[in-house]
Amino acid sequence: MHVVMLMLRLRLTSRTLKEKRSIVKSVLTRARNRFNVACTEAGLNDQPEDAELAFVTLSQSASHARAQLQELERWLLVERPDVEVTEMLVEEL
Known part of the structure; x- marks a missing residue:
């Protein structure tokens, strides 16, 4: 069994933590439902x-x-044009 992790650093259009929480929650929920992955806000x-x-x-x-x-990364770029990926790391654990 192989475990692979994708870390993404994003630049958001939000100005407040409440706006950020809304964007992040939406991205995480849709990713879980569409790709059957475990995901979280890591930092x-x-x-x-x-x-x-x-x-x-x-x-x-x-x-x-x-x-x-x-x-998943390609989907994010197409689905959420308001989110900019600034860093990406794929790592096998």
């Missing part, structure tokens, strides 16, 4: 314009897990 909790999100998936094949997380 930058007190910065309204930045977010760090972690997505994790399991698969029999490491290449399949990586492909699924790359598809």
Whole structure:
């Protein structure tokens, strides 16, 4: 079994933590439902314009897990044009 993690650092259009929470919650919920991944806000909790999100998936094949997380990143770029990906890290655990 292979565990692969995708860490994304995002630049958001939010000005307050309440606006940020709304954007992050929407992204995480949709990602869970569409890609069946575990996900959370992993850092930058007190910065309204930045977010760090972690997505994790399991698969029999490491290449399949990586492909699924790359598809998640592409989906995010298309689905949420108000969110800019500033850093990305894919890591096998």
